Amino acid sequence: MKWLVLLALVALSECLVKVPLRRGKSLRQNLKEHGLLADYLRRHQYNPATKYFPSLAQVSNQPLENYMDIEYFGTIGIGTPPQTFTVIFDTGSANLWVPSVYCSSSACSNHNKFNPQQSSTYRSTSTSVSIAYGTGSMTGFLGYDTVQVGGIEDTNQIFGLSQTEPGSFLYYSPFDGILGLAYPNIAASGATPVFDNLWNQGLVPQDLFSVYLSSDDQSGSVVIFGGIDSSYYSGNLNWVPVSSEGYWQITVDSISMNGQVIACSGSCQAIVDTGTSMLTGPSNPIANIQNYIGATENSNGEYMINCNNINSMPEIIFTINGIQFPLPASAYVSQTQSGCTSGFQSMNLPTSSGELWILGDVFIRQYFVVFDRGNNQVGMAPVA
Template identity: 80%
Template sequence: MKWLLLLALAALSECLVKLPLRKGKSLRKHLEENGLLQDFLKSHPYNPASKYYPSLAQEAGQPLQNYMDIEYFGTIYIGTPPQSFTVIFDTGSANLWVPSVYCSSPACSNHQRFNPQQSSTFQSTSQSVSIQYGTGSMTGFLGYDTVQVAGIEDTNQIFGLSETEPGTFLYSSPFDGILGLAYPNIASSGATPVFDNMINQGLVPQEVFSVYLSSDDQSGSVVIFGGVDSSYYTGSLNWVPLSAEGYWQITVESISMNGQVIACSQSCQAIVDTGTSRLTGPPTPIADIQYYIGASQDSNGDYIVNCNSISNMANIVFTINGMDYTLTPSAYVSQVRGYCISDFEAMNLPSNSGDLWILGDVFIREFFVVFDRGNNQVGLAVAV
């Protein structure tokens, strides 16, 4: 989506106003092109206590496409002139990478590939990168270039150029690459994540981004960099401190049904992950949940429920920092090709604090999420 920034000198003030941006141009760039930058900086002197000129930073929305309620991805641009790529905006990882023209894997043959020789601003490195996901992996090398996200021009951004993408998952994926939004300490090869680079360059007014994911294959999904839009949720935001900084990790106090705790009786650790479709957990408690909701495993490994029973199934409640977050049966059961499938899935994800649960898209569709890097917390509210 292209954004248009209406420039009027009289409208420049100390307050931050949410304005849409034309793709690829920052407010600083517009001021430079119109001969207004020097006058603006004279009237808005630099504050040494701040990392940036506050009035030059704007919050910006990145539209996402909902692909069958399975994946959400948006378009970014890399290089000069810009080359376009669709990427998953993934809070469960921290690297940006896209396929390159040096990749010979089948997964690269049917996706957009970055050609560094066609970018005048590309800078190569001798550093390699290798990333393993729950499904799929990549190897390649790192380079620097200008990355445009949500109309924000993120210069000197390090990113991965894939040379191998083994397996079939990435071949069949409707997106080209991945843009990680987790903490830099889990980034492969020590690469600086995109949002950290935005913060360091003063491109966002606040060290937060927020996510709204639409339901039922609808449009309207968005990542908002630098701010929060209250039109995407009802009630108030409830803040949850992170229990560890790397993933967006929080403590779930319990998981219950009909007032009975059915999992996490002694609390458990979970990550809020936009890059995971389902809601996952360790095999034993997930098996218990499948039993309680009446799901049985078929020959494909999916847990099937009777579609006629959905209206009579119970809600599942996640208690987090003293607040209850309710998933209705229609939220945790998907209808696929005439079958009704449980969206709970067993997955081993070990960490220093035990096996992690993943609150994936199944959860995030129901709750608007604010990812607050400045205060190391997430905000949750009922999505509209």
């Protein structure tokens, strides 16, 4: 039965280009005469990963908006016709969810809400879902619908519809929901993540995606599904094995400054997380780093730095898989009209492999990152 289905799908894709065939002429000749040859060849270029769906796979760019160097989000559509939502593309979680018309929390009152009754392709389930983040949480239930992401039509995508979004964080957030890009084994309620669904349906040519995050509130940030664009980086990509397939977790050899190891002596575990704005680590090492860079805590819990010192402050070096990834002071110090603050923050995340560091946007803005699911590795190179 499986092969009959596959053959039927291939036959269906062949019917996408309809031209009257003339006796004695090849398909190529007929397509050329009708001005359809180039489009046909583009649709049917061969890729081993998608040989049964040759017309569907494409590299897709999902533009992101940089919101004050704090959050990066993009616009997707859910349902038929599509209902529009802004979501964070988050490599630190694995679920897609948006507010729903069934949500009674104040956070839903000022955000777009999904209405299943207005989608002809929505399918309900009886499965509940609950997700907690470092800041904010949601509860709700799961449903299936078509998701428009980066110009791709992702059919039969499972996603969460929120019923509660407690607290104030999500109320003040400029985005509606979250689209998780981590491994499926950390997805709440066993939901299949969006990227897994794209790959399983043969909608992307490679089992990877890559991310560029702009600096200084500028435009141009992007998630590239199924491809790598070398124009975003300089030099070569340095590949780092994933040490645990849940988050995008890697091993950091050490963190040093002026040739001296100041944290992560003897290696530590870190996750590469587009959904965290700062660079976080366990309390004691972060306190040491704040001291090294001359950051002092104010009454609001912010670590302030004298703006006049930035040009003379040293790089902080993250050595990963034997390669040095330097962060200049211009990267780890945030400058605003109210002063300069440290981009480091303490956050204790205990796991079986030790306390986790988070290489958030402070780090990722300096490095183009490839998240390679096919080979379970992360590629990084300095941004161009």
